[in-house]
Amino acid sequence: MSILQTEDPEISKLINAELARQQDGLEMIPSENFTSRAVMEAMGSVLTNKYSEGYPGARYYGGNKFIDEVENLTRDRAKQLFGVAHANVQPYSGSPANLAIYFALLDPGDTVLGMDLAQGGHLTHGYKFNFSGKFFHAENYGVDQKTHLLDYDAIREKAKAVKPKMIICGATAYPRIIDFQKFRAIADEVGAYLVADISHISGLVIAGEHPSPVHYADVVMTTTHKTLRGPRGAMILLPKVADRYHDQYHPKTKRDLAGLVDAAIMPGLQGGPHNHQTAAIAVALKEAATPEFKTYGKQIVKNAKKLAETLVAEGITLITGGTDNHLILMDVSPLGLTGSQAETLLDSVDITVNKNLIPYDPRKPMDPSGIRLGTPALTTRGFTEDDMVAVGKTIAAVLKAPDNETVLSVARMAVEKLTDAHPLYS
Numbered sequence: 143m144s145i146l147q148t149e150d151p152e153i154s155k156l157i158n159a160e161l162a163r164q165q166d167g168l169e170m171i172p173s174e175n176f177t178s179r180a181v182m183e184a185m186g187s188v189l190t191n192k193y194s195e196g197y198p199g200a201r202y203y204g205g206n207k208f209i210d211e212v213e214n215l216t217r218d219r220a221k222q223l224f225g226v227a228h229a230n231v232q233p234y235s236g237s238p239a240n241l242a243i244y245f246a247l248l249d250p251g252d253t254v255l256g257m258d259l260a261q262g263g264h265l266t267h268g269y270k271f272n273f274s275g276k277f278f279h280a281e282n283y284g285v286d287q288k289t290h291l292l293d294y295d296a297i298r299e300k301a302k303a304v305k306p307k308m309i310i311c312g313a314t315a316y317p318r319i320i321d322f323q324k325f326r327a328i329a330d331e332v333g334a335y336l337v338a339d340i341s342h343i344s345g346l347v348i349a350g351e352h353p354s355p356v357h358y359a360d361v362v363m364t365t366t367h368k369t370l371r372g373p374r375g376a377m378i379l380l381p382k383v384a385d386r387y388h389d390q391y392h393p394k395t396k397r398d399l400a401g402l403v404d405a406a407i408m409p410g411l412q413g414g415p416h417n418h419q420t421a422a423i424a425v426a427l428k429e430a431a432t433p434e435f436k437t438y439g440k441q442i443v444k445n446a447k448k449l450a451e452t453l454v455a456e457g458i459t460l461i462t463g464g465t466d467n468h469l470i471l472m473d474v475s476p477l478g479l480t481g482s483q484a485e486t487l488l489d490s491v492d493i494t495v496n497k498n499l500i501p502y503d504p505r506k507p508m509d510p511s512g513i514r515l516g517t518p519a520l521t522t523r524g525f526t527e528d529d530m531v532a533v534g535k536t537i538a539a540v541l542k543a544p545d546n547e548t549v550l551s552v553a554r555m556a557v558e559k560l561t562d563a564h565p566l567y568s
């Protein structure tokens with residue numbers, strides 16, 4: 143940091159301030175994590191200087207001898223780790239990756255069926271102000287009004303009614319297991335492609351804590367910076383043809399999906415890949431192939447379950463009553479708070495969460511009824527179940543007494559104790 147300090151003290155100061163914020167607080171946004179120093183070293187490398195439009199062995203620029211090796215290594219690691227036949231590791235992030243999948247499989251105006259953003263989906267799964275809702279005919283499914291669980295019968299009925307060319311499964315705020323096999327059966331019934339967006343859970347899939355979509359989906363997309371714990375980025379993964387059990391009778395999949403996806407990324411959507419990002423993804427994939435990563439993935443879920451149990455014991459309302467994965471969706475309205483107030487309040491004691499709509503929320507996205515919290519980043523820091531009890535009790539105390547300065551200052555001390563016990567980048 144010393145060169146940066148000399149060259150650009152303003153930015154250097156801000157980076158150091160952000161480092162201190164990450165070190166001194168509880169980072170509980172479920173889509174965030176802390177990468178290793180090795181990943182950050184690759185991100186900050188000379189690979190950022192190189193242009194390499196194209197793919198290994200077929201570039202539009204010279205001088206790509208080493209970049210080709212980097213990208214091939216990254217692709218091989220991705221294929222090995224997820225057990226897939228093809229990996230495109232060039233998407234800049236999750237939204238461009240999903241856009242490329244739309245480009246590869248659909249024509250503008252085709253019907254796509256994805257999870258409603260307001261009920262836990264993603265912008266790119268068919269939100270009306272996103273490309274997915276503007277250039278395609280987007281239909282949504284949601285969760286059951288009472289249980290807040292995915293209702294596969296209702297999804298099947300919806301699919302039969304709207305006849306989508308592509309179904310997207312995957313979520314950003316769903317605390318339970320997603321049944322990819324059931325989605326595959328629905329997709330087959332209506333002759334649709336199935337895309338699994340596993341951005342939130344890909345680290346859990348690797349750790350064996352969530353079923354893999356690889357045998358069921360035609361295309362799998364994951365970002366690389368959430369539970370997978372890499373740099374910002376994304377990958378599009380194509381299962382082995384023989385693994386897609388529907389291949390025997392689904393003629394559409396006989397198309398060269400790998401070629402379509404690669405062409406959709408470049409030249410369809412992107413120019414030169416971010417080679418420093420690709421190398422950092424490779425480093426993260428190597429880390430994710432270790433036994434330690436599996437232990438970490440399992441601990442994420444243990445921590446989330448313990449946190450949920452603690453919050454429920456404190457009388458807090460959780461959507462679906464708990465969690466099977468890394469995240470918790472909390473309804474703060476019974477506490478007389480809005481999600482926005484709860485986010486600000488927790489921020490004031492150095493606990494970072496995000497306001498979030500809950501299913502069938504009567505409130506608006508900028509001030510919804512819920513907050514979303516998760517355990518990946520804390521687990522990376524080494525938090526275990528005992529710590530989660532302390533975290534849960536602190537969160538509950540703050541939310542129940544928002545105006546009590548004594549409670550808030552005790553909470554700040556509890557956060558300090560926890561972060562001191564689990565130092566980050568020290």
Ligand code: DSN
Pocket residue numbers: 173236264314
């Ligand atoms: N914005 C991400 C999340 O926080 O879940 C999804 O892309």
